[in-house]
């Protein structure tokens with residue numbers, strides 16, 4: 132029922148059908164991306180990231196928090212676009228009134244460019260996506276310190292001696308783009324947030340994959356078409372490109388067939404289709 136794929140060093144578990152429901156768990160980062168369905172095993176994860184307020188991405192939120200209360204989980208943190216903080220608060224208030232039980236959450240409103248620490252030298256940076264409602268994508272980044280190039284090749288004892296001296300400039304800080312999540316967006320996001328093309332793993336929506344819908348249809352709905360990715364293929368430098376949020380009009384088998392037959396070699400091998408085995412969507 133739950134789809135699980137590997138992408139680079141990461142696991143992605145969950146369900147994603149465009150317009151119906153999307154929720155993904157990345158255990159290595161301990162995060163849930165969107166909450167379109169309250170999946171039992173996601174309820175113990177501490178951090179949630181909402182891309183926007185469309186119901187296929189948020190309608191499972193209260194259910195998840197309810198299950199979380201059941202299993203005694205600590206207060207959940209929900210990162211979300213600043214513009215939808217009020218409506219999400221109203222939504223949770225209504226659920227609290229219905230159930231007469233408090234849903235314990237901390238909302239973290241974010242704007243494009245905002246960063247929040249996640250521990251273990253990781254942080255998240257929000258970026259602008261392009262959809263008809265307030266929307267964000269999230270880039271998960273690791274800060275690593277590397278030996279400056281002028282010290283490369285020096286013996287370990289020498290490095291240790293310099294380190295002891297405590298002089299400045301032995302190491303420099305680097306940002307390693309680990310995993311980016313961009314859903315419900317025009318392909319323009321790949322220009323406005325070019326770092327997506329360099330992220331080790333990119334999780335990207337691809338609502339339409341074949342000629343049943345044109346690129347213009349996709350753009351009118353503020354979504355992405357496989358044709359656009361084919362055109363941009365040489366620019367993806369990702370170790371893995373995970374495609375998700377396919378429309379339910381195309382079966383999982385047909386999605387796989389379209390992606391494999393239409394993407395050029397060089398990119399095709401790095402693409403992971405996030406869809407269940409077989410020819411039927413869940414539910």
Ligand SMILES: [Zn+2]
Pocket residue numbers: 149150151153185187188315376
């Ligand atoms: Zn959606």
Ligand SMILES: [Zn+2]
Pocket residue numbers: 183185262315
């Ligand atoms: Zn949407």
